[in-house]
Amino acid sequence: xxxILLQGFLRSPLTEPRPAADDSELAAxxxxxxxxxxxxxxxxxxxxxxxxxxxxxxxxxxxxxNNPFYDLERFGLKFVASPRHADVLLxxxxxxxxxxxxxxxxxxxxPAPKWVVASGACAIDGGFYRESYACVGAAADVIPVDLHIPxxxxxxxxxxxxxxxxxxxxxxxxxxxxxxxPS
Amino acid sequence: MPTLSExxxxxxxxxxxxxxxxxxxxxxxxxxxxxxxxxxLSLLGLWGEAxxxxxxxxxxxxxxxxxxxxxxxxxxxxxxxxxxxxxxxLERAIHDLFGLRAVDALDDRPWLDHxxxxxxxxxxxxxxxLASPPAYAFLPSVGQGLSQIPVGPVHAGIxxxxxxxxxxxxxxxxxxxxxxxxxxKGVEGLMAGATLDHAAKLAARCSGDSTxxxxxxxxxxxxxxxxxxxxxxxxxxxxxxxxxxxxxxxxGDFGAICNDAAFALMLAHCSVLRxxxxxxxxxxxxxxxxxxxxxxxxxxxxxxxxxxxxLRGLVAxxxxxxPQLAALYDNTASLQDRxxxxxxxxxxxxxxxxxxxxxGRASGRSFDARRDLAYAPYDKLSFDVPVLQxxxxxxxxxxxxxxxxxxxxxxxxxxxxxxxxxxxAETATPQAGEGLAIVEGFRGDILVxxxxxxxxxxxxxxxxxxxxxxxxxxxxxxxxxxxxxxPLCNKSFNCSYxxxxx
Numbered sequence: 001x002x003x004i005l006l007q008g009f010l011r012s013p014l015t016e017p018r019p020a021a022d023d024s025e026l027a028a029x030x031x032x033x034x035x036x037x038x039x040x041x042x043x044x045x046x047x048x049x050x051x052x053x054x055x056x057x058x059x060x061x062x063x064x065x066n067n068p069f070y071d072l073e074r075f076g077l078k079f080v081a082s083p084r085h086a087d088v089l090l091x092x093x094x095x096x097x098x099x100x101x102x103x104x105x106x107x108x109x110x111p112a113p114k115w116v117v118a119s120g121a122c123a124i125d126g127g128f129y130r131e132s133y134a135c136v137g138a139a140a141d142v143i144p145v146d147l148h149i150p151x152x153x154x155x156x157x158x159x160x161x162x163x164x165x166x167x168x169x170x171x172x173x174x175x176x177x178x179x180x181x182p183s
Numbered sequence: 184m185p186t187l188s189e190x191x192x193x194x195x196x197x198x199x200x201x202x203x204x205x206x207x208x209x210x211x212x213x214x215x216x217x218x219x220x221x222x223x224l225s226l227l228g229l230w231g232e233a234x235x236x237x238x239x240x241x242x243x244x245x246x247x248x249x250x251x252x253x254x255x256x257x258x259x260x261x262x263x264x265x266x267x268x269x270x271x272x273l274e275r276a277i278h279d280l281f282g283l284r285a286v287d288a289l290d291d292r293p294w295l296d297h298x299x300x301x302x303x304x305x306x307x308x309x310x311x312x313l314a315s316p317p318a319y320a321f322l323p324s325v326g327q328g329l330s331q332i333p334v335g336p337v338h339a340g341i342x343x344x345x346x347x348x349x350x351x352x353x354x355x356x357x358x359x360x361x362x363x364x365x366x367x368k369g370v371e372g373l374m375a376g377a378t379l380d381h382a383a384k385l386a387a388r389c390s391g392d393s394t395x396x397x398x399x400x401x402x403x404x405x406x407x408x409x410x411x412x413x414x415x416x417x418x419x420x421x422x423x424x425x426x427x428x429x430x431x432x433x434x435g436d437f438g439a440i441c442n443d444a445a446f447a448l449m450l451a452h453c454s455v456l457r458x459x460x461x462x463x464x465x466x467x468x469x470x471x472x473x474x475x476x477x478x479x480x481x482x483x484x485x486x487x488x489x490x491x492x493x494l495r496g497l498v499a500x501x502x503x504x505x506p507q508l509a510a511l512y513d514n515t516a517s518l519q520d521r522x523x524x525x526x527x528x529x530x531x532x533x534x535x536x537x538x539x540x541x542x543g544r545a546s547g548r549s550f551d552a553r554r555d556l557a558y559a560p561y562d563k564l565s566f567d568v569p570v571l572q573x574x575x576x577x578x579x580x581x582x583x584x585x586x587x588x589x590x591x592x593x594x595x596x597x598x599x600x601x602x603x604x605x606x607x608a609e610t611a612t613p614q615a616g617e618g619l620a621i622v623e624g625f626r627g628d629i630l631v632x633x634x635x636x637x638x639x640x641x642x643x644x645x646x647x648x649x650x651x652x653x654x655x656x657x658x659x660x661x662x663x664x665x666x667x668x669x670p671l672c673n674k675s676f677n678c679s680y681x682x683x684x685x
Contacts, residue, residue, distance in 0.1 A: 001511055001515065004507060005448075014455060051337075051341075051342070051343050051344050051366070053344070053366040053368055054343070054391070055366075055681045056343050056391040056679065056680070057388070057391025057392070057394065057472055057474065058391070059343065060392060060472065062341050063435075063454075064457075064458060064461070067451070067454035067455060067457070067458050068455055079340075079341060081339035082339070083337075096365065096366055096367055096368055097299040097300055098299050098366075099336065099344055099365050099366070100299065101299075102336045102337050102344065128373065128381075128384060128388060129370075129373065131373065132369035132372060133300050133301060133305045133372060134305070134367050134368050134369035134372070135368055135369065152474065153391065155471060
């Protein structure tokens with residue numbers, strides 16, 4: 001173990017630079033940003049992930065956010081184990097009918113103020129499963145959604161950009177501000 | 184009891200390729216069930232249609248596959264699960280989706296249907312749903328001082344949803360019962376009538392971590408159904424992708440299992456290697472998980488110009504790092520203390536459930552579809568199938584490490600031997616037919632059976648995840664372990680929720 005730790009000290013960090021706020025890509029996020037996230041949370045967000053029936057590809061890429069390349073915690077973003085600790089629900093999957101109640105109850109268990117990010121093609125509009133007897137479709141059909149992160153699955157860098165947009169409503173991002181959150 | 188050849192001969196043979204499907208009668212069906220119960224055959228799959236049920240079994244030495252179909256009389260068929268427990272959940276799923284009842288079944292509780300769909304038997308008679316979802320009757324555990332811990336469907340980590348009902352006596356697990364079906368998306372319903380392009384996309388999303396293996400199995404089944412052979416180059420590139428997927432998943436699991444034993448250092452190092460694999464895949468094949476890269480007819484992406492250089496570099500990187508990590512795993516007493524002897528799966532149980540992948544191979548079941556059914560190009564490649572007898576978490580870790588090493592060798596061979604030429608062939612005229620494919624994904628053997636119509640659309644497609652025969656065993660292995668070791672046991676199995684629930 002000593003050798004591996006030593007190598008870690010001697011090697012330069014693997015961490016990717018913080019992605020720039022790219023107007024064109026951020027515009028594609030169809031964001032509904034909330035003014036004052038910054039003030040309220042002091043640039044730190046606790047995220048609770050809810051799989052509402054995804055194929056698990058989204059989860060693999062969300063997991064990758066914690067690897068040393070993306071290291072999400074350096075931005076003050078961290079995943080928590082309970083909705084009661086969360087500021088943000090990160091929802092994946094086409095909301096299967098079997099998961100609908102669980103999603104609603106998770107939302108109800110999250111203290112306000114809270115934000116919901118629908119991540120991946122399925123959570124945005126039901127994706128390939130829109131017409132299925134077993135799925136509700138978009139996460140927004142079940143709970144209020146503030147931000148969409150596109151992709152099938154969204155790549156980690158896209159997830160970082162989306163979450164940073166929620167965290168830092170910079171001028172470039174504010175231009176795509178729409179209605180404030182109802183809660 | 185009739186022999187297998189007697190089951191074969193008198194019954195009409197349907198044109199299912201490469202293994203024919205026989206329409207059999209109830210006595211022959213029962214005879215097959217007895218052979219399963221006696222351990223002479225292994226169950227590969229059991230699935231329904233509107234008015235019949237199909238069963239695929241594996242015959243050992245030399246391995247061959249037999250598919251049998253039975254017309255459902257009065258909406259029922261003789262239960263397989265009554266004599267052969269691995270079939271129980273498959274029968275419950277058939278009932279939920281098609282409304283066909285397993286006569287004399289031991290367990291007639293619903294499985295995928297939680298009473299939330301607008302209809303019951305959505306792929307069969309489409310009966311209107313009940314007014315309110317019925318309560319699920321968990322199996323009782325009776326004893327002094329027992330308590331229950333319900334967990335899920337929303338778990339504490341970044342995991343798929345499922346419900347676990349633990350019964351504990353103090354810290355010790357007395358019983359675990361899983362309730363699954365939360366991620367049921369109705370994939371087989373959406374498949375019916377879908378174009379091949381669309382169906383291939385659905386197949387690629389059965390279980391995201393096995394997207395390559397599912398795409399490969401679906402493509403092979405369709406090609407078998409239509410009597411087409413993909414270009415030779417495509418066959419090799421597919422295997423290249425399949426091995427990359429296997430390595431990425433095994434690396435992820437290796438790190439995650441150690442992390443569940445509170446050894447985060449391994450997760451950090453393994454996730455770096457995994458990220459290297461995914462980035463190499465993105466550079467070579469345009470998608471980190473290589474989703475939708477394999478389609479019926481070949482591969483959509485032939486591989487970037489510098490693919491060979493990138494992948495040879497990747498292989499060298501992993502070869503350098505993996506022995507260090509394996510040594511670290513082996514030499515860390517606190518980690519070994521958690522994994523050795525935890526969650527033991529007895530070889531007898533693995534064999535009975537025909538449990539595939541690292542779970543089966545860590546418990547003495549030496550089956551690997553790449554070797555034993557020898558689909559191309561694995562018939563031309565040389566590799567070992569590592570097998571251990573211990574069946575504990577530690578054995579499942581070591582099988583993964585050894586399989587990564589084997590996959591690195593396979594990638595070397597594939598890079599050297601891949602022929603040049605086209606990697607995709609357009610199907611000229613759509614042809615009707617029926618095909619079956621069994622492909623070794625990282626988790627175990629995936630079975631896909633499909634019938635394609637003359638209009639080139641899918642009439643019916645069934646996809647069976649290896650997890651069907653692993654989830655029930657997880658319940659068996661955690662018995663007698665402490666609650667805190669459940670995550671460790673669970674991660675060492677790493678069953679798919681989505682692939683199972685479909």
